[in-house]
Amino acid sequence: MPEGPEVRREADAIGRVLTGKKLAETFFEPAHLEPFARRLVGQEVVEVTTCGKALLIFFKSGRVLYSHNQLYGRWVVAPKGKPPNTKRTLRVALTTDAHSALLYSATDVALLGKKDLKTHPYLKKLGPDVLSDTLSWRDIAERLCDKRFSGRSISGLYLDQSFLAGLGNYLRSEILFAAGIDPTCRPKDLEPAKLNELARRTLLISIRAYKTGGVTNHPDTVRVMRKAGRSKGQYRFAVFGRDKRDCYRCAGKIRRITANGRRLYLCSSCQR
């Protein structure tokens, strides 16, 4: 499933071609949205943004197109009339005179009014967005200390969108490794300095993933591996997907466990 940073990059790409432009053509495959498709023709896009893993396209008329990529969904930008060669099912197409924004596979799409954003069943449960410009590490530290979250296992918390929106499975493993945190412990078990470190790393690793296109490994390690001719698949993560391989920090072995029903990767000697 794409996580917050991936969805935000999709929103940026869509924003570059749609913001300030009027739609010339639209296509909606979810049958219930078909009546709205024609109404969006001629409407101007004013902003494309994200809320956790949801993508929001705002129109000048006050309408908002909500979509959630679910497990396999993907937004793609293409020149008008030149869609990518794919076997995926097209669900939504928003086309200007020059470009198309195309949503494949995902069916969780809705056309909302601005006031519906507060009551939408997915959006209303979300905590602060981990990529929000106004979120600081102190806000995250405060949230970790909040009674609603401080007694829960960190491995569960880091998948819960009501704690922080946009986190997901690879970010969970990568953040907990970067902060040196044992995933079974609870925020209230941590010394203040360690809790602050977790808050700082949560922000740093999420923003790093957004800026680099999903590379969360330490920049020094990435630099060395790229020089040695390694692929992105090889240098991308510090621990995620690297079970039985050597930890870049201590040369111990990375382990794979299941936590809260999802795979989690860790280095037991670095994460005590």
Ligand SMILES: [Zn+2]
């Ligand atoms: Zn290690």
